[in-house]
Amino acid sequence: xxxIFLLAATVMMAVSVYAQEERAGDDVVDTRKNVVxxxxxxxxxxxxxxxxxxxxLGKRTGIGFQGGxxxxxxxxxxxxxxxxxxxxxVQVEVLYGQHNIKTDLNENIKLGYLEVPVLFKYYFTQExxxxxxxxxxxxxxxxxxELIGPAxxxxxxxxxxxxxxxxxxxxYHSKKGFxxxxxxxxxxxxxxxxxxxxxxxxxxxxxYLFDVFKF
Numbered sequence: 047x048x049x050i051f052l053l054a055a056t057v058m059m060a061v062s063v064y065a066q067e068e069r070a071g072d073d074v075v076d077t078r079k080n081v082v083x084x085x086x087x088x089x090x091x092x093x094x095x096x097x098x099x100x101x102x103l104g105k106r107t108g109i110g111f112q113g114g115x116x117x118x119x120x121x122x123x124x125x126x127x128x129x130x131x132x133x134x135x136v137q138v139e140v141l142y143g144q145h146n147i148k149t150d151l152n153e154n155i156k157l158g159y160l161e162v163p164v165l166f167k168y169y170f171t172q173e174x175x176x177x178x179x180x181x182x183x184x185x186x187x188x189x190x191x192e193l194i195g196p197a198x199x200x201x202x203x204x205x206x207x208x209x210x211x212x213x214x215x216x217x218y219h220s221k222k223g224f225x226x227x228x229x230x231x232x233x234x235x236x237x238x239x240x241x242x243x244x245x246x247x248x249x250x251x252x253x254y255l256f257d258v259f260k261f
Contacts, residue, residue: 133170
């Protein structure tokens with residue numbers, strides 16, 4: 047009975063492997079050319095706010111941070127290279143981003159967002175690529191409750207809950223899984239009806255991806 051079970055398990059494993067391979071003469075060729083990877087990323091951002099016409103807020107650029115998870119799908123295979131080395135890919139990230147915007151008023155503005163970039167990638171070499179796509183942002187925290195200026199009080203508590211940003215950047219992905227990205231994110235939505243400013247930012251990040259499966 048043990049021999050029968052062992053034989054059955056061996057056959058099942060062989061069938062599973064053969065379902066993902068095709069035979070070319072006496073050679074075995076893996077036909078899976080696409081790779082899905084999962085990993086983490088972290089970095090810093092330099093946030094900027096558009097001009098506020100009623101009063102001069104002063105300095106409007108501050109340094110923040112971001113970090114979270116990334117999932118990458120790299121399609122195709124370059125000649126003589128491994129799977130997942132073709133010219134096209136997609137990367138989706140789930141990040142927490144803290145954005146600091148300096149002012150000359152009573153306090154600086156601090157905004158915390160849940161950010162989801164959905165970026166289409168074109169690899170002009172096996173490692174270097176350009177990124178383009180939307181980033182969906184959901185406001186999670188905001189400080190202070192009010193900005194107090196000359197004859198003006200701006201209620202930060204009335205900020206809208208979301209934003210859509212246009213993201214463009216360049217990225218490097220090494221064969222060992224390390225990656226680094228530089229991006230610019232342009233905000234399309236005003237912060238509030240009583241605060242018609244838009245937040246944009248540049249970001250630098252690094253991360254690590256490990257292959258999960260091929261298909």
